[in-house]
Structures are given as C-alpha cells and as structure tokens.
Amino acid sequence: MRNTETLLNWEKLVKKQLKTEDDIYSILKKNNLEGIDVKPFYDSIHKALINLPKVEESTHLVSHYDPSLEEDVFAFILDHNVEDLEQKTIFINNKDLAGHISPEENDNYFSLIDVFDENEGSIDDQLAKELLAKDFKRNICVDISLHQNAGAAIYQQLGIALAKTKELVEVYGSDILNKIIFRMAIGGNYFFEIAKIRAFKLIFNQLSKEYGLDDIPYIFSETSLRNKAVSDHENNLIRSTLEIAAAMIGGSDAVFSNNYLIGKKGTKNSEEISFKQQIVLAYESILNVFEDASNGSYYIEDITQQIAEKSWAFFVEIEEKGGYLQLLKEGSMQRKIYDHAIEEQKWVQEGKIKLIGVNLYPKLDITMSIDDLYNEKEIKAVRWAEMFE
Template sequence: MPNTESFTNWENLVKKQLKTEDIYTILNKDNLEGIEVKPMYNAVQEPLKNLPKVEESTHLVAAYHESLEEDVFAFLLEQNVENLQEKTIFINNKDLAEHISPEDTDQYFSLIDVFDEKAGIINEQLAKELLGKNFKRNICIDISLHQNAGAAIYQQLGIALAKTKELIELLGEGILNKILFRIAVGGNYFFEMAKLRAFKLVFNQLTKEYGADEIPYIFAETSWRNKAVADAENNLIRSTLELASAMIGGADAVYSNNYLVDKSTANSEEISFKQQIVLAYESIINVFEDASNGSYYVEDITRQIAEKAWDLFVEIEENGGYLEQLKQGVIQKEIYKHAVEEQKWVEEGKIKLIGVNLYPKLEVKKSADDLYSEKEIKAVRWAEMFE
C-alpha cells in the first residue's frame, strides 16, 4: 500500500524547492508517444510479469575483425570467415547465408529480414531457405528501420506483432521460437528500456493465442536517428546510454553501430564495441533478467506502451494485416506523420542534440519536407536537417 503521508511530505518538499504550489504544471513533461508520465510515483497500478531473457547473459556483438577473434565471443558477419569455432555468429548477408552450413555445436543467427518493405511482400523462398539452415534463430523481423524512420515506440511494437502474424499465417506457428527481432534503441533512456519490456509482454500474449508461451529473442542495436556528423564524440555518449537501455531492458544481444556516421575506421570500430565491454564488465548490467522490474516509473510506462502497441496491432489486423496496410500506404503515412512531428521538435529545440540544436555549430539547411516522404519508410537522422 502506498504511504500517503510520505507522498505528501515529498510534495511539500518539492513545493518548497520550486517556490510554488503549482508543481504539477511545472514538472509536467510532454512526449510524442502519448504516454502519461507523472512527476512522482509512489505506487504502480498493477505489477507486471517478470519476463526473462532467452539468453542467460547478453551477447556483446562486434563487427568481425581478425584481431578480435581471441577475446570476442559474438560477431556480426558480412562475409565468410573460415574456422570460427565456439563463437556466436549473426549473419547479416543473404548471399553469405546461402553458403553456410553450421555444425550442431555452432551458434548461428540470421539478421536477414524476409520482408520486402518496398514491394509489400514476404520473400517466401528466402524464408524457407533460411528455415532449412541449422541456425538457432532462422527468421529475422527487422523493425530497426521503423525506429530510424521516425516511428513511435508503440508503432514499432505494433508493427513487429503484425509482421509476426503475417509470418505465422504463411509458415505456421512452429516458427515462433525461430524468430529473431532486430530492434533499434533510441535515446529516450527509460522509454526505450520500457519498449523492450513491453515487447516481451505483447509478444508473449500473442504466442498464447497459438497455445505457446514464448519470449522474443531481441537483437538490439544503437539507433542512427539521433546521431550527428558534427561532434561525433557526442554520439558515443548517446550510444552508451542506448546500450544501457537495451541491457537493462533485457536484450539477448546488443550491437553498437559505428559512432562515426559518415565513415568508419579500425579505431572507431574498436571504441564502438568497447562501450559494451565497459557496461558489461565494469557496470555489470548484462546479467540481470529484468533489472527494472519493480520500478514504479518504468512499470507504468511499460504497461502503457504495451497497451498502445497491442491496440495498434489489433487495428492493423482488423484492416487486413501489415502487408495489406503497407500496400495501401497506411503504414508509411502513419510513420511519416510521427516522424515529421518529431523532426519539428528537433527544429524547435524541444528535443535537444548537443552540437546540433543546442550549443550548435550548424544551422537549418533542410526542411522536414525535404527529408521525409509519406509514401516510403526510410531512415532519417534528426541532424540531417542541419547538415
């Protein structure tokens, strides 16, 4: 039971510090997700189920480099490498996947999305070829594109569920434990943490419709959306927070995209990966099942995101499903509306990017209309407006 007297004492303390009785107007903070955020919490509406990760410990994934073979246990592979033993391998190349036949002792995962977003179809032949491989997770549902294109959090999750439903209808419910979800994690620290937790809840709910009780395998990577070409070192801070959100939120694997947006060097690749190492081995946040479980704030926004995502999923299904909505241009238009509104917040300074719209070195060079199209889902960085 919440302690009313203690909460009142906190309110009085805040009023004293802010020198006003109207603390809730001052402390209220808007967000584009439509999530109600309270300035203070002393209870949670309903405790949420503690959903573990699929993996016991989060995989720290590096882009493959020969010099890393001895110390790194998980690689993202773009081309074939001989004699990689006792490693966890994430395949990111369709042509490469065709020529790999893992042994039973190997751990291979597919990051190849079988959805063709532009054509509005599933590549059924590719899906069946991947299912024929001895991979731990054969089918990737990639919603990192949607995050980088400016989709709201609940849109990303609703779309992930709708894409899952399309795959089940095509390939059968037996694929539920063969799917990997590739998700981009943005800079809204607690919201992104709640996003992964909420997705576990709604995916688990969907699997129960088919008599299963599955937890989603989540491959989380840092977003491109909030990265800038100028002041690239700030990108390191942003991506470190994103990796922390992913680990605390319960991702099974994490990967840091290169913090240098427009180029890549051996040094920048090493530094990008070592962000994960510091978090895992010095902060020790990659081993917990559900570290934020019990936090009133995170629990509350997790519940709200889960409810909004499920409602959107139901709406998509009632209107013909994801592929049909994609062909009609509905999905693209809804993402476009949110992305443009988000870009306006960047332009107005409501969303702050150090070195871009706060302490800037840049000025506005492009409008939102130059960056976005309501007919296409495409990745856009906020800072492109200024570059």
C-alpha cells in the first residue's frame, strides 16, 4: 500500500532543500545505460517477488590454490593438479586437468570450462560430452563474465546466458539444466548488480518451467576487470570489495576475487588480500548465509523486475532471430555488445561514469581513442581505464 502522507512529506522536504517549486522528479532523475527507470523515492512495490533460494546453503568463498591456505580455505580454483584435496570444493579451470580427473574422485568438483567457442559460433561437442561423463556436481559452465568485461548491458548478459542455456538444452536435453554453472562478472553498479543476480534466478526458473522443471541456477560470481585501473590499486580493492558484497547479497553460490593488481603479475600477498575481502564480508558482516538478503527492498525489487523483463525480452529476440550461435556467426551479437560498450566508454570519457584517479581527480591523460579499444566483430574484454593508460 502506498503511504501518501509519507510521499507528500518527502516531496515537501526535497522542494525545500532544492529551493524550488518545480517538478522535483525531473530534477532528480538520473539516466542509466540499462534503460531502467529509477525513482528518487520508493514508498511501495507493485508486486513483491518470490524469494528464490541459493543452491548452496552458504556462499562458497573461493581462492586460487596455495598450499599455505589449505587449512583455512575450503574452495579453490585449480589450473593444475593437486593431490589429496578430497575434502575441498574444487572449481576446475583447465581442460587438460578436467580430462585427468577420474569419476570416482570428483564428487566435490565443478567445471568452469565454457564449451562455447565465441569466435566460431559453435559448441565444442567433444569437450561437452567429456565433461558430462564426469561425476561432477556441475559439469558445464555457461560463462558470461566475458560479456560483462566486454561491455555488454546487464539485460544483454542475462539474455545471452539464457540463450546459451537453450542451445545446450537443444543438443543435450533438459536434464542438463541442473548440470550447469553460470559464471558471472559483477560490476561496480552496486544495486543493479544485486538485482542482476536476483533477476537471473527469476528468468532461469521461468525457462526451466518451459521444460516441466522448477530449477534454480548455480551462480559463480567474480569481480569485474572492466572498472579496474593500473594506477591506484587501493581503489581497485575498494571496488572489488563492493562487487563481492553485491554478489553475496544477490545470492551467489560461490564468489571469487580477481587479483586487484592490474597490469602486473600478482604477488602472493596481493592474492591473499584479494581473497580476504571475502573473509571479512562473510565472517564479519555475515553476508554469505542469506538466501535473498535484499528481498523486500522496494528499490531492488523494482529494478530486479525491470531487469528480468528486459532480459527475457532480449532472450526472446535472440531466439526469434535464430539463436545465440546463429547471431554469433552473423556478427550481429558482437555488434549489439559493441554498440553498448562504445556508449559506456563515452560515458567514462565524458565523466558520467566516474573512476577515482582515472577520470575523477585524474593522474592519467587520454592516450587512446575509443576506436582503438573496441572491435565490432569481436567480443573481447576491455577495461574502461585503458584509454587513459
């Protein structure tokens, strides 16, 4: 129910603060590249969304493997074989390593290997079948972290995730839905990223119902590279902390912090600090145990609904035009992501998107043009700050 008196009192106070009798909503309105309608004040919600749980009871805190962390860390990303880790949750990030793991050893194993070839517009069928033959908890990774780091809009990322899922179902059947792990990069738009995770749960659940199921997606979230810079590494650390918080609040099943040192090889100390962001948020703020911590927030509920609707519409558009792989082969999917990435980069150049130490209180000057950074025929990761470096 709308509290009319509360709304009127708020409007009166804002007019007083702004010293105006004009329409305050046009003054306070802020545009965003996602096309989401954000109100300056929320006193109600049209329809409360369902509370979708996580697959995991508590969010896995994931680190790159290091022998010194074996006693304290329970989930690792592995790029090479390590013996005697049966009690750990393992995320495999290497094709060769996945091939060497025998079925009886891997009841705590997850694959982070994407079977899609974005350049060829195809699925690596042999790799997919080899992974599906493994007794992993989740065998196939649908990776949309690349798309976020390439500059895709949130609704594009989620629509692509569904479209890639649909491609897998058409080849391997609907049983694959509970064998997929979704790898997402979480950007710096804090509340939108919380809503992104929640919205994806809604639309994935909706897709699963098309096949007579009622599944919840397994979401592996990691910090974005797109908003990081080679200078002021401490700012990178602050940004990634907020991203991990958004991932946990949104209801991710696993979270991973990329190294905050950009442009140079990470050190053992920087890897440890990056991981300990998760420890602070989980054990000091207890963010990793909630199924849907933001449920009931009018603002987040509203933008979650809008993102879900836009993402589903984009998914339907992809399907009507032949599917994700077909659009990749045509080059039109690359163009859609390119168009949004270019617009986003212009906002960075103009200061509408602010990065401290880069375009706000800058230490760097523009050294590259937008055209130098992007290619409309390729989906590739680009950091905003690259044009200043």
